[in-house]
Amino acid sequence: MLEDKNTEKTSLAELGEFGLISHLTKHFKIYNSTTKKGIDDDCAVISAGGKETLVTTDLLIEGVHFDLSYMPLKHLGYKAVMVNLSDVYAMNAKAEQITVSLAVSNRFPLEALEELYAGIQLACDTYKIDLIGGDTTSSTKGMLISITAIGIADKEDIIYRNGAKATDLIVVSGDLGGAYLGLQVLEREKQVYQVNPKNQPDLDAYTYIIERQLKPEARKDIPELLKELGVKPTSMIDISDGLSSELFHICTQSKVGCKIYEDKLPLDPQVISTCEEFNIDSTMVALSGGEDYELLFTVPISEFDKIKGNPNLSIIGHMTEENQGMNLVTRANQEIALKAQGWNSFS
Amino acid sequence: MLEDKNTEKTSLAELGEFGLISHLTKHFKIYNSTTKKGIDDDCAVISAGGKETLVTTDLLIEGVHFDLSYMPLKHLGYKAVMVNLSDVYAMNAKAEQITVSLAVSNRFPLEALEELYAGIQLACDTYKIDLIGGDTTSSTKGMLISITAIGIADKEDIIYRNGAKATDLIVVSGDLGGAYLGLQVLEREKQVYQVNPKNQPDLDAYTYIIERQLKPEARKDIPELLKELGVKPTSMIDISDGLSSELFHICTQSKVGCKIYEDKLPLDPQVISTCEEFNIDSTMVALSGGEDYELLFTVPISEFDKIKGNPNLSIIGHMTEENQGMNLVTRANQEIALKAQGWNSFS
Numbered sequence: 001m002l003e004d005k006n007t008e009k010t011s012l013a014e015l016g017e018f019g020l021i022s023h024l025t026k027h028f029k030i031y032n033s034t035t036k037k038g039i040d041d042d043c044a045v046i047s048a049g050g051k052e053t054l055v056t057t058d059l060l061i062e063g064v065h066f067d068l069s070y071m072p073l074k075h076l077g078y079k080a081v082m083v084n085l086s087d088v089y090a091m092n093a094k095a096e097q098i099t100v101s102l103a104v105s106n107r108f109p110l111e112a113l114e115e116l117y118a119g120i121q122l123a124c125d126t127y128k129i130d131l132i133g134g135d136t137t138s139s140t141k142g143m144l145i146s147i148t149a150i151g152i153a154d155k156e157d158i159i160y161r162n163g164a165k166a167t168d169l170i171v172v173s174g175d176l177g178g179a180y181l182g183l184q185v186l187e188r189e190k191q192v193y194q195v196n197p198k199n200q201p202d203l204d205a206y207t208y209i210i211e212r213q214l215k216p217e218a219r220k221d222i223p224e225l226l227k228e229l230g231v232k233p234t235s236m237i238d239i240s241d242g243l244s245s246e247l248f249h250i251c252t253q254s255k256v257g258c259k260i261y262e263d264k265l266p267l268d269p270q271v272i273s274t275c276e277e278f279n280i281d282s283t284m285v286a287l288s289g290g291e292d293y294e295l296l297f298t299v300p301i302s303e304f305d306k307i308k309g310n311p312n313l314s315i316i317g318h319m320t321e322e323n324q325g326m327n328l329v330t331r332a333n334q335e336i337a338l339k340a341q342g343w344n345s346f347s
Numbered sequence: 348m349l350e351d352k353n354t355e356k357t358s359l360a361e362l363g364e365f366g367l368i369s370h371l372t373k374h375f376k377i378y379n380s381t382t383k384k385g386i387d388d389d390c391a392v393i394s395a396g397g398k399e400t401l402v403t404t405d406l407l408i409e410g411v412h413f414d415l416s417y418m419p420l421k422h423l424g425y426k427a428v429m430v431n432l433s434d435v436y437a438m439n440a441k442a443e444q445i446t447v448s449l450a451v452s453n454r455f456p457l458e459a460l461e462e463l464y465a466g467i468q469l470a471c472d473t474y475k476i477d478l479i480g481g482d483t484t485s486s487t488k489g490m491l492i493s494i495t496a497i498g499i500a501d502k503e504d505i506i507y508r509n510g511a512k513a514t515d516l517i518v519v520s521g522d523l524g525g526a527y528l529g530l531q532v533l534e535r536e537k538q539v540y541q542v543n544p545k546n547q548p549d550l551d552a553y554t555y556i557i558e559r560q561l562k563p564e565a566r567k568d569i570p571e572l573l574k575e576l577g578v579k580p581t582s583m584i585d586i587s588d589g590l591s592s593e594l595f596h597i598c599t600q601s602k603v604g605c606k607i608y609e610d611k612l613p614l615d616p617q618v619i620s621t622c623e624e625f626n627i628d629s630t631m632v633a634l635s636g637g638e639d640y641e642l643l644f645t646v647p648i649s650e651f652d653k654i655k656g657n658p659n660l661s662i663i664g665h666m667t668e669e670n671q672g673m674n675l676v677t678r679a680n681q682e683i684a685l686k687a688q689g690w691n692s693f694s
Contacts, residue, residue: 009456009457009458010456010457010458011453011456011457012451012453012455012456012457012460012485013453014457015457020457020460020483021481021483023457024460024461024464024483025464025478027468028468028471028477028478029471029472029477030477031443031471031475031476031477032443032444032475032476032477034443034444034499035443035444035477035479037479038477038478038479038480039478039479039480039481043480044444044446044479044480046400046443046444046479046497047397048395048397048398048399048400048499049396049397049398050394050395050396050397050398051395051396051397052395053393053395053400055444055446055479055480055495055497056480057446057448057480057481057482057493057495058448058482059448059449059450059482059484059491059493061450061484061485061486061487062487063487064450064484064485064486064487065484096378096379096381096382096393097379097381097382097391097393097402099391099402099404099495101404101405101406101493102406103406103408103411103491104359106358106359106360108359109356109357109358109359110356110357110358110359110361110362110367110370111356111357113359113367113371114371117371117372121374121375124375124376124378125376128378128379129378129379130375130376130377130378130379130382130385131372131375131385131386132382132384132385132386132391132393132402133385133386133390133391133402133403133404134368134386134404135404135405135406135493136367136368136371137406137408137411137412138359138408138411139408139411139491140408140409140410140411140488140489141487141488141489142487142488144406144450144486144491146404146406146448146482146493148402148404148446148495150393150402152381152395
């Protein structure tokens, strides 16, 4: 039945990931009063009578999300943890626990898994996270990692995606597009290597962007910094799929529009030079390149003085009324509509 | 590197699942005071200041844990939830939330996933569980489901694996071996079908055991029953890998031995008749057949009167001092040593 290529069937690529999840889960009910937040944020929120507990989960699959020909296993383990911690920090919460489930084919010896777990452990030690459970099993092909992260926060501290107001400032941490460009460099070197295995790649000019791809850091420091500055964002999300896509989530859930400025997008010099080398538009990379794991948030305009000039933060625009849509103001002062370009693993 | 067949490498099959998890995680530290229990029970336990939160996770892989040629997708969705809820009930807790992560190849149309989610939803509606998150992505091959279940309990109600005392009675709910035998029948019918697709199987004689395999129920009712009876077990575990393997966990963690009686093992008549037909020893099936999702627990001998005669519960033996080991007393009154025969997906 499953192999039936009947034309009445609907292919998954048509829906994309977000469409698929909302389609499949739209009829589910909430039964328990402990469930404070369900599917549509970086984490779910549960209250068991004390502080709130936050839960997020991510699946990483060889050949879809990572390529072991240039991703060392230790980095993979580290990154798999970061991807999940980033979701907890995006709720303004403290990440405390993870579970790790792993499926591997017999082609992997124990020593390979030790490398992977060395990376997971480095992440746990660096971010003070407890590994509390998991499941390890064989797969028929390749490697798959499923991580669930659990965090904690006072109820009043949690920041959702739906609190942005029409005049709020839009702020991002760090810089954008590096992880995507790092991947382009690694893919190119892989192809060179396949043609001539003796070629020794010189990657010195790309160290920053390759590190952004292979060893990203979740921004644990940003919620701490915001607390120090005395700023509470009205909405927050982590940038995993790309700036446009994340802005789309905040705008949709907060029922507002947004206007961002091309000349305000934070770009590392290595991103700019590599974009020139690859002949790619750096603005496109900043808008649509995923995996930076920076935080995107909105703050009331009254907080401008606390944010401006901070080397970790860039004000890139402001929210607008919903009917004005999502727009980018170019360097030439033209206004163009932004498209949400979330990453679709099914296409 | 990974494909290197160097003889110094250690194959995963040598360690098995339990050995592998403990090998890979032995150097991890606990950093957070909210972590009350880590890796070695049915669930991890977290305290955020109110009631305790319990977390468990399981990975099910096509070709390893299920075969879609006889497992309808709706049943698969239902069973994947049951496997996780069972771990929460085995801690004497109330299951309240799940996250569902799914990886599927493009061979599955949307309608197939709708069937799967119909089963997940039926489980959620029947057991009053909230679906609070997940991740859906493509795989390079087949289907994989990773579920995390979250429960809640008062601290004093949680039952771990390590509390059994040397004179405690050993009790199991329901009956054993049905799910394993149901699988044997389905495997046989699959082979018959492959030889002659026109053959119509008559499965009337196997309805109970096939249902045990395809649509198991987690024993939510047992913690409730124990509360009614005024009995608090000293240790508890769910029977997913087989009675011997679960007894081994309780004995090891509680530092006791055990003695169980062959003639006390609860067997359904359909299990006995199918064992005869397949020429398999029904005691072996009860001891080593997995996936029954019954609960195994120990109670002080003073609770004998409250348990005996209850149609849902069977007293199958008692704990002993640790140095007496794990033993089975046969119908012929011979004592033989029990072996833990956990299921090893790597072998």
